[in-house]
Amino acid sequence: MIQPEGPQKKKSLLDRLPKLGRVSQLMLLVGIFLILLIPLLVIYQQQPAKQVELEHELSLLETVLAAPAMKKEALAAEIRQAEAELEAAKEDFPSPDRGPEIIDSLIELAELNDIYVTSAGVTTSQKTITVGEGAKEFTVLTFDIGLSGQVPKFQTFILALDERFPTCQVKGVEITLTEEEGEEDMATLELDVFCYEG
DSSP states (O other), X not given: OOOOOOOOOOOOHHHHXXXXXXXXXXXXXXXXXXXXXXXXXXXXXXXXXXXXXXXXHHHHHHHHHHHHHHHXXXXXXXXHHHHHHHHHHHHXXXXXXXXXXXXXXXXXXXXXXXXXXXXXXXXXXXXXXEETTEEEEEEEEEEEEEEEEOHHHHHHHHHHHHHHOTTEEEEEEEEEOOOSTTOOEEEEEEEEEEEOOO
């Protein structure tokens, strides 16, 4: 009769190795250990250099990712500044329908300089001016003003125009000197004032 086999004893690692002598088995185990240990040591040795390289790449990526946010903030600041400059420029440019107010202001300025306005007329036209890379069309109020006074006061008046009307341009001045004592010199002034619409 066949007897069933009893529970088998687990073999130790050394018993499972091929039938080699004890020294050969030990050498085989040391060899396997070294085969596993050497690549791990090589990987471990390379770890610090690789870590430095990865940290450098990470810092570059963080810089690249942070750059658009900085550019966006800088661009937003530039846009706010440009809008503020535009609003300030709009204040310098009078509206085209302010012709009568400008004439009143010219009369007031003339009186401050002891000159008298003998005549005043205004015409409206369009003028194209190159601004930066593009051309812009402006409405221009052209004032023809007759003045009576003395020549030095005419000069002071003309110099004061730039402060009162930053967008003005003197097109022409014609001065007539009087030869008779006690009479006033005469001048005609042609002045362009550039207006802003919009």
